[in-house]
Amino acid sequence: MNLFKFLDEQLVHSKYFEKKDIFSTARKMAFSVYSSYPRPLSHSISMFESGVQTELDVRKIIYKYISGQAGPLGVLPDCWESTEAPYAIPIRAEIEKLLSIQEELKNYNIRAPIYHFDYNLNNLNPRYEKALMLPCHSRVTDRNVNLFTEILARSLS
Numbered sequence: 001m002n003l004f005k006f007l008d009e010q011l012v013h014s015k016y017f018e019k020k021d022i023f024s025t026a027r028k029m030a031f032s033v034y035s036s037y038p039r040p041l042s043h044s045i046s047m048f049e050s051g052v053q054t055e056l057d058v059r060k061i062i063y064k065y066i067s068g069q070a071g072p073l074g075v076l077p078d079c080w081e082s083t084e085a086p087y088a089i090p091i092r093a094e095i096e097k098l099l100s101i102q103e104e105l106k107n108y109n110i111r112a113p114i115y116h117f118d119y120n121l122n123n124l125n126p127r128y129e130k131a132l133m134l135p136c137h138s139r140v141t142d143r144n145v146n147l148f149t150e151i152l153a154r155s156l157s
Helices: 002-012 022-036 042-073 095-107 142-156
Strands: 088-092 114-118 128-135
Touching: 042 088, 042 142, 088 114, 095 114, 095 128, 095 142
Parallel strands: none
Antiparallel strands: 088 128, 114 128
16 A cells, blocks of 8 residues: 555656646545645644634623623514524614624624524524624624624614
């Protein structure tokens, strides 16, 4: 096997590697699988996993704060407290109010699209309603979160 790898590597660095026949393609694929594909270090994997957990924690904190502030307005889904981490925060209201909130957020360079959102969170029994999707990730600053709650309180109450 090592002899095959050595010969194949020599072929890769030769002038015949760029041929367009089926055998050259197969050799290129085999070489990319066993030789040039980078393997992650265990330290890299642990750094990635801790980064994912940090992102999940930040999303939970943002959602919990906004739900505490906007919860009495009745604009958030009822069953989303128990989810792992929301990817966005759906705000339910009349379409005119959603459009005005969206325009106000554009003034602050915050993109918040309006989509149909399943408020039942159930593929077997969906209940789609138009919702403004507020961003919920680690790049959302505390200032943005406060801005979200101020705009929601002002526009929806």
